[in-house]
Structure formats: structure tokens, C-alpha cells
Amino acid sequence: MTDDVLLTPGPTPVPPDVREVLGRPIIHHRTGQYRAIFKRTLEGLQQVIRTRHPVVCLTSSGTGAMEAAVVNLLSPGDEAIVVLGGKFAERWQHLCRAYGITVATVPVEYGQAADPRQVAGALTAHPNAKAVFGTLCETSTGVVHDIQGIAAVTRESQALLVIDAISGLGADACDTDAWGVDVLVTGSQKALMLPPGLGFLSLNDRAWARVDAVTTPRFYYDLRLYRKALAGDDTPFTPAVSLVLALEASLARILTTGVGPVVQRTAALAAATRAGMGALGLSLFAARPSNGVTAVTVPPGVDGKQLTNTMYDRARVMVAGGQGSMAGKIFRFAHMGAIGKEEVLAGFAALEEALGALGHPVTPGAGGKAVRAALGAVQPAEVQ
């Protein structure tokens, strides 16, 4: 057992009832018992994704599911638009380039959200673009992009809209079918409260039609094999059985509360976290902050790496630092999935202590007080 408080934007804490399932004896996947569970979990994921279309389950990290989208939706030489703005948006670009896709980018400054009009402009400039790749929550900057707005402009074109919702789904609102998102990609280790190791995609009919037409070589990620296997509630290759069984337990938690209330609860924790940061005089990095993770600018004179290390060394609270050029300049404090009010308050206590230790004193308890005040109107049960 560890006493660590994990406030990282993936992996996020795995609740005890989900961990109990992970520790059970393994079952075989070519059985009616497993197939019934697998079917139910995919139906549960449809509810979380808000889609009526089939969900594909991959044994991979989230990046594997992103790769599956690229290799099944585009052929070499096709043109695609990537909406930038962070390390994970850049992964779409790297993936596309690795597979010979011509990429037009919509530049977005780190910390800013893409303006749908920029995307509309890119679509006008690149009328042959076959896909627009975007990100719901850009985990590296804490920005939630306006996917509804981006979907509205993309719907005016022939391009498919493919969204990385790995850290966004279940934390930020995402009305996949209603908004017109064609392909949604997600992973297990964020708001789904599981260890990493499962990737998921949902594809609508337009997207599936493309899967049948593209020529990019593929095998492990050939979605045609998964579609065929899905007809028998099966996968073409051995699934990560223990994670799928645990998914049933984590989905039960989410669906018992309801997807909408889970997102609202996460939004309340995010608002409270932002209030707490404000009370400590800290600046938010994200212009359009996500519900799942709050990115905070490290105050001048404080070493960001030392800040996160001190939080962990003194209080066993782990937040994430910045990635790439944001390293040392921001830290990221997650409040999605199983993270609740108590963990957020523990995070603020650790943050206040670490800031003081690093020569940036703040009023002890000011952050936590603001968090509690912000959550005052919310029933405790809703933010556990």
C-alpha cells in the first residue's frame, strides 16, 4: 500500500472496488462469461462517449488508439488538418507524418484554445483535407478546446473530425454524436479510473466507410478485424482481460452517478481548484480551462521542478510538471475520475507548504479555504 495522493492527469487513482477486480483470478476471454462482460462494457462506454456507434477496444495505450485512427482513416499522400496547441495535439502531427500524410496545421499558442474560425479557415485553404485532428482536453496545457464549435465548421466540409478525448472524456462535456464528432479516441487511465493499458475508439458510419477505403498498411490496428470480431463480442487479438473486467466496475461507478452528474462534479472541483489557486495568488495557464486538470503558472522565483518534487517529498502528493518547453514553467493539478474534495484539499496543503519552503510564502490554508468555499453550495456526496 502507498499513501501517495495522485493528482496527476493520468494515471489517476484507481478506486478500491476497481482494484479488487484487478486482483481477482483471471478468466479466459474466449468464454461466454467474458463476452457478456465485454459487451456490457462497450455498451457502457457508448453511454460515456454519448454515441450510438460501436466502440472498439484495443490493448494499447491511448497513443495506440490515436494511431489506429490515423492508419484506418487516411491513405499515404492524403491531406489532414491538425489543430495544435500542446504536446498531445503535436502527437497527431507526428503520427500523420510517420504515415505519409500531408499535414496542414492550425497553430495555437500553448495555453490558448483553438478558435473554430481558424479551423474553418484551414478547411477553406485545404479543401481536400480528409480529416481534422483535434483534442478535447489538451493534457499538457489544461485547455479544453471548443470541440462543439470545431465540429460545426468541420461539418461544412468533407473532412472527418477525429478527437483525442483521452484525458477529456468523463471530465469535460463531450456530446460526440450530437456535435458531429466522427471519431472519438480515449484511454483507460484518466476519468475512467483504470490503470493504463486500454485504448478505445468510436467511429460513426462515415468513418467506418473510410476505414474500408484507405490503403495504409495495418494489422494490429486494422479496425476491419475488430469490427468483424465485435459481431461476436470478441477481439481479434488477446485482450487485456483484467483491465476489461475492471472497466466494468469503473463504468458501474460512472453510470450509477450518470455521465452528466460526473462531469458536473468534476467541473465543480475544477472551479474550486481555480478559486484556490487564485486565493494563493497563482495564475492559471489555460485560457479555457478543462474540468479534468488545472494548469498553473509557476510563480516567478520558484523552480517548477523543485516545487513538484517538494510537494511529493514532503507530503507524498504528486502533481505533474510541464512538458517540453513548458517544463518548469507550469504544474498540472488533476481533479478527474476518483479524485475528490479530500484529495484536492491535500493537494492544496502540499502546495502551500512547498511554496513556503521554496521562498514563496502564501497564507497557510488560504487555498483550501477557497476550495471549501467554492464547494460550499455543492452537496458533499457530489464531490466525493
Next chain:
Amino acid sequence: MTDDVLLTPGPTPVPPDVREVLGRPIIHHRTGQYRAIFKRTLEGLQQVIRTRHPVVCLTSSGTGAMEAAVVNLLSPGDEAIVVLGGKFAERWQHLCRAYGITVATVPVEYGQAADPRQVAGALTAHPNAKAVFGTLCETSTGVVHDIQGIAAVTRESQALLVIDAISGLGADACDTDAWGVDVLVTGSQKALMLPPGLGFLSLNDRAWARVDAVTTPRFYYDLRLYRKALAGDDTPFTPAVSLVLALEASLARILTTGVGPVVQRTAALAAATRAGMGALGLSLFAARPSNGVTAVTVPPGVDGKQLTNTMYDRARVMVAGGQGSMAGKIFRFAHMGAIGKEEVLAGFAALEEALGALGHPVTPGAGGKAVRAALGAVQPAEVQ
């Protein structure tokens, strides 16, 4: 909890101490704590694989690791030789063809082992072949191929030898470096006693040089990214943290006993299982039987599917049926990893009962008696 006895060749039973680790709170992978564990597990895998070369850990099923071998070792248009003989050998063929590799096959009848001279002949006929793909234990037929012999003839050519040891490693002897196997592929859910979800590859220097030269597009499985990350005991993409932590526990079990003794123990269980089948008058399907799984021909007049179903329905013992054209004609009884004498005896009791129920009576207890006799000379501790 389930009372099922899993005698399937993957997933195999996960021991209680390994399951305990799976159920622990998750830790973050970008930490010194995780990196130290990851480094130790890869060193442990080097001992199991008997290689001094680096081991790459993928978040994927074993097929993902096979794909990683193909896309990193061959360019489109390259020629490769695939040694056939079962469903998993055929997967090499499907993978190569999916990526535009020209495949020459060494045909091997199901249930038979490849003759190294056939491989030598194929190498003579295809002097430009860049790789030979083979299988240590062909899980679908229960055959262990003569990889030492195949390596000896492959060493006379320029071709790399790439071996699927997914179900073989830790059950059948595999002296990777000494034999001259260039690339070894394995997975978590067989003799490593973990749930599925991790794939592994080891590559020697010759193979790594090829990785840098090939032109097949790749990203998630781009081993150059993994090599770079390995320098920091890291992975390029989020690893399946809980499975890696559990791997440390399963490797501790293997390395405490020793890889050689684990293989010997598995060999003793395999010999005892074969003796038991003989005592029941059943014929073995594999001409060169593996230590990990015994493939048995379903006796005339018995429906193979009914036989395995009856074993499960009456005794909660699960063995695997035949795959593809072998469906209904054979069943496969595993005895690798955490499967011990008690589980094998439970398997025989279930088999005897099911055969009787299906109109093929055998002397009750004859199989188990032969198993016990065969294991008589072995210390109980060695076959637990």
C-alpha cells in the same frame, strides 16, 4: 473469486502474490520509483530470455510485439521466409503480407515440427531473404520447433532469425543469444503468469542495425523511440503500469527458482501429462511436443467441442479446443507457469469424467495415476 481451473495456454493462472500487486494503488510511471522497478523487470526478462541485449516492453498483446518485429526489421518489398505449421506461424505470414513483404513459406503440416533442412533449403532458394520468422512453441498444435537447429542454418545466411516465443518462453528451453536468435518476441499471459497486456521483444545488435535502416512507416511500434526512452528506464508512451509492477512479482517467482529449473519442472509436468493421456488411450497431436501445452487428438466418436464444454460445465476445468481446421479435432491442455501438479490432476479427473459422459469410457483415475507415477521421481516442491 472463481473456482475455475484454467488449463488454457494463455491466459494462464495468475498466482495470488502477483494478483495482490495488481490490486494495489496505482503509481505514476514518470517517477524514480517506477523507473527502478521497470529497469529491474527488464533485467529479469533478460535472464528469462537468456540474452544480454536490451528488452523492449510494449503495451500490447503478443501480436503487437510480433507486428513491432515486422515493421522494424523489414521494408516494403523485402523478402522473408516464414516457417509455417500452425495458426500463430500463419500470423507472421499475415503480418508480413499486410506490410508489403514478399513471403516465402516453409510448409509444415499441423502437428509436425519444421525440419531445419527445410529452412536451409528455403534460404538457398531465397538468398535475398532478410528474415526468417519462426515459432518456439506453436500454441495451436502444441509443437515445439527446433529453434536451435533453425538458428544454426539461418546463421549461414544474411537473414535475421525472429522467433515468436510468446507461449514458449519460460516453458521450453530457449537459449536466445547462444543459439543465435536475433529477435525474440514474447507476451505476459503465458509462462510469465500475468494477465495479457504486455508484449516484449529482445533484439541483438544485428537486429538493431536493421531497425535504423528500414523504411516501413511506424510510430506506436517504432523501436527507435523505445530505445531512446530505455536510456532513461522509460517508455515513449504510457506503459501498462499495473502489469509492469506485477511482472516484478512474477519474475521474482521465476528467478528465485531459476529459469532452468522452471523449464525442467514444466518439462516434468508435460511428460507426466503425456503419460496420463497415454494411460487413457489418447493420442498426442504434436510430433515434437512442447513443455507448455499438450495437444491431444479427440478420440473417434467424441465431439471435441462437447468434450471441452463438458469438462468446464461439470468440473470447472477449462482446456482449449482446436483452432481453425483443428477445431473439434484436438484439445489443448496447458501446464506452464503457475499450473502445477494439483491442477494437472484436476484436469485429468475432469477429462476422464467428460469422456465417460460422452460415451467414451476410460478407467476412472487411470490418467491421474499415470501422472503421479511419472512425477514420482520428482520432488513435490519442484512441481508445485
